[in-house]
Amino acid sequence: MALNSKLAKENNVQVREMIEQKQKSRSFLTIFEKIIPILLFLFATLSIITTIGIIYTLLIETIHFFSAVPIWDFFSGTNLKPLSQNPEFGVLPLLNGTIISSLIAMLVAGPIGLMAAIYLSEYASDKVRRILKPLLEVLAGIPTIVYGFFAFTFVTPVIRSIWPDVAATNILSPGIVMGVMIIPMIASLSEDAMNAVPNSIREGALAMGATKLESTFKIVIPAALSGIISSFVLGISRAIGETMIVTIASGSSKNFTFDITQSMQTMTAYIVEVAGGEAPAGSTIYYSLYAVAMTLFVFTLIMNLLARYISRKFREEY
Amino acid sequence: MSLSVAKEKTNFKMDTSVVRPTAMHENRKIVFDTKDLNLWYGSTHALKDINLSVYEKEVTAIIGPSGCGKSTYLKTLNRMVELVPSVHTSGIITYNGREILSKNFKVEELRTSVGMVFQKPNPFPKSIYDNIAYGPRIHGIRNKKILDEIVEKSLRGAFIWDEVKDRLKENAYGLSGGQQQRLCIARTLAIEPDVILMDEPTSALDPKSTHKIEDLIQELKQDYSIIIVTHNMQQAARISDRTAFFLNGEVVEYDKTDTIFTNPSDRRTEDYISGRFG
Numbered sequence: 001m002a003l004n005s006k007l008a009k010e011n012n013v014q015v016r017e018m019i020e021q022k023q024k025s026r027s028f029l030t031i032f033e034k035i036i037p038i039l040l041f042l043f044a045t046l047s048i049i050t051t052i053g054i055i056y057t058l059l060i061e062t063i064h065f066f067s068a069v070p071i072w073d074f075f076s077g078t079n080l081k082p083l084s085q086n087p088e089f090g091v092l093p094l095l096n097g098t099i100i101s102s103l104i105a106m107l108v109a110g111p112i113g114l115m116a117a118i119y120l121s122e123y124a125s126d127k128v129r130r131i132l133k134p135l136l137e138v139l140a141g142i143p144t145i146v147y148g149f150f151a152f153t154f155v156t157p158v159i160r161s162i163w164p165d166v167a168a169t170n171i172l173s174p175g176i177v178m179g180v181m182i183i184p185m186i187a188s189l190s191e192d193a194m195n196a197v198p199n200s201i202r203e204g205a206l207a208m209g210a211t212k213l214e215s216t217f218k219i220v221i222p223a224a225l226s227g228i229i230s231s232f233v234l235g236i237s238r239a240i241g242e243t244m245i246v247t248i249a250s251g252s253s254k255n256f257t258f259d260i261t262q263s264m265q266t267m268t269a270y271i272v273e274v275a276g277g278e279a280p281a282g283s284t285i286y287y288s289l290y291a292v293a294m295t296l297f298v299f300t301l302i303m304n305l306l307a308r309y310i311s312r313k314f315r316e317e318y
Numbered sequence: 319m320s321l322s323v324a325k326e327k328t329n330f331k332m333d334t335s336v337v338r339p340t341a342m343h344e345n346r347k348i349v350f351d352t353k354d355l356n357l358w359y360g361s362t363h364a365l366k367d368i369n370l371s372v373y374e375k376e377v378t379a380i381i382g383p384s385g386c387g388k389s390t391y392l393k394t395l396n397r398m399v400e401l402v403p404s405v406h407t408s409g410i411i412t413y414n415g416r417e418i419l420s421k422n423f424k425v426e427e428l429r430t431s432v433g434m435v436f437q438k439p440n441p442f443p444k445s446i447y448d449n450i451a452y453g454p455r456i457h458g459i460r461n462k463k464i465l466d467e468i469v470e471k472s473l474r475g476a477f478i479w480d481e482v483k484d485r486l487k488e489n490a491y492g493l494s495g496g497q498q499q500r501l502c503i504a505r506t507l508a509i510e511p512d513v514i515l516m517d518e519p520t521s522a523l524d525p526k527s528t529h530k531i532e533d534l535i536q537e538l539k540q541d542y543s544i545i546i547v548t549h550n551m552q553q554a555a556r557i558s559d560r561t562a563f564f565l566n567g568e569v570v571e572y573d574k575t576d577t578i579f580t581n582p583s584d585r586r587t588e589d590y591i592s593g594r595f596g
Contacts, residue, residue, distance in 0.1 A: 209457065
């Protein structure tokens with residue numbers, strides 16, 4: 001007993017000495033402790049600072065553009081002829097191309113993505129889900145240039161063999177392929193939303209004699225609606241921002257038309273075309289890039305804000 | 319209970335027009351008749367040779383320690399147990415004379431007349447009104463006036479009408495736990511079932527809400543047959559007419575509640591209700 005307490009005492013002394021030694025070097029540590037959060041803060045704000053920088057550049061160059069082209073002509077002009085003798089800079093053909101291609105994409109991706117989500121969340125067994133969901137998500141990992149190529153060399157010829165009126169470059173084919181690209185995003189996000197609906201609520205519906213279909217469509221989907229809608233809006237903003245597929249498969253004619261068999265250009269494809277061409281810095285056509293990019297930015301920003309608003313507004317609490 | 323029965327006997331002196339409660343028990347119709355029911359979750363034998371008759375317009379309590387199979391048995395009665403993919407059963411359960419475990423029996427039809435209230439209140443994330451109207455709607459009632467009537471009647475039936483009548487359009491999740499549970503009972507009443515299964519309906523509630531639900535159960539048994547699983551033995555003694563004691567997937571004893579609590583025939587029942595285990 002006495003030996004034990006003696007040992008403990010010896011140990012204690014040692015531990016204390018070590019702690020004291022450590023505390024002497026604390027001053028160095030405190031500096032370290034203070035610097036780290038500042039560094040972390042910088043990293044956290046890096047992307048925000050970059051965004052602010054981008055907006056700033058866009059804004060300055062857009063102002064340059066609007067000093068050469070009246071703002072009204074830009075937003076109401078149906079002619080886009082940047083390279084002609086008398087250049088015209090109407091953005092409507094591009095807006096039209098963007099909206100129509102996104103619409104086609106959503107007509108494909110919306111229903112298919114939602115059905116896939118319903119199957120995965122409500123019907124698939126665990127085993128099937130474990131195989132299917134990752135496979136579906138692989139689709140999201142395919143580079144968009146591959147999709148573009150696929151649209152141009154496969155989907156367009158198939159469409160043309162059924163519907164000969166369709167032009168070699170048209171908005172329909174890239175629209176459909178963009179839809180295919182977006183399906184996994186909508187399916188995955190909607191499935192997450194439906195999975196988050198507690199099982200007890202499904203059981204409540206089934207216990208009242210509801211069929212599986214009735215519990216899915218009248219209980220689970222309404223409960224997951226905010227997540228489903230925001231997945232749709234995110235899908236739309238993805239379609240709006242999509243570049244490669246439309247650049248490759250829709251050509252570059254700046255038609256203002258609603259005929260989906262014809263070639264149209266989207267805002268993104270215009271930027272690719274002009275930036276890839278020889279637009280001398282300082283020329284109006286060079287500045288038009290920024291004006292279009294700014295329009296695109298505002299467009300997607302509105303979409304993302306809408307998605308946030310919807311997911312808050314329609315949240316059914318459970 | 320036994321006390322009041324004794325009183326009645328002495329007061330009415332065998333008036334022929336008054337049927338003695340004990341005699342009534344025996345004459346009651348059997349709602350659920352279980353014969354040699356066995357149930358497995360995968361290879362786990364969860365229910366073993368269950369034989370049990372549940373009588374009409376009584377409260378039947380099922381008690382027993384955790385994992386004894388009482389909830390499983392309850393969920394077999396409306397076939398909710400089938401939501402677990404690995405379940406298989408043998409034996410017969412008849413509901414009003416019809417064999418419910420056969421594949422021919424439409425499970426939706428069964429659940430329409432055998433309602434269920436769960437352990438944790440599970441209202442739908444909808445308005446109070448829509449929670450009640452959901453059942454009638456899926457069974458084809460669309461008329462707004464009729465729905466209004468059903469909603470009021472069901473909420474009154476669950477003694478919650480006065481608390482919610484001014485906020486029928488508000489989300490059900492704004493209600494307290496006890497109110498939510500009574501809403502779930504009202505939701506079950508809306509499709510006018512025959513039997514109500516209750517799976518520990520008060521275990522997530524405070525004593526006051528529990529008391530209200532117990533009162534409600536006493537009222538409901540005038541019109542419905544109620545089967546209640548409970549962890550709370552005092553509750554079983556307070557509200558039930560018959561009690562089944564489950565242990566390790568078997569029915570150890572099933573009798574009138576008075577008998578079970580005052581004069582059990584099995585040693586294990588006595589040990590359990592006196593708190594010696596479980």
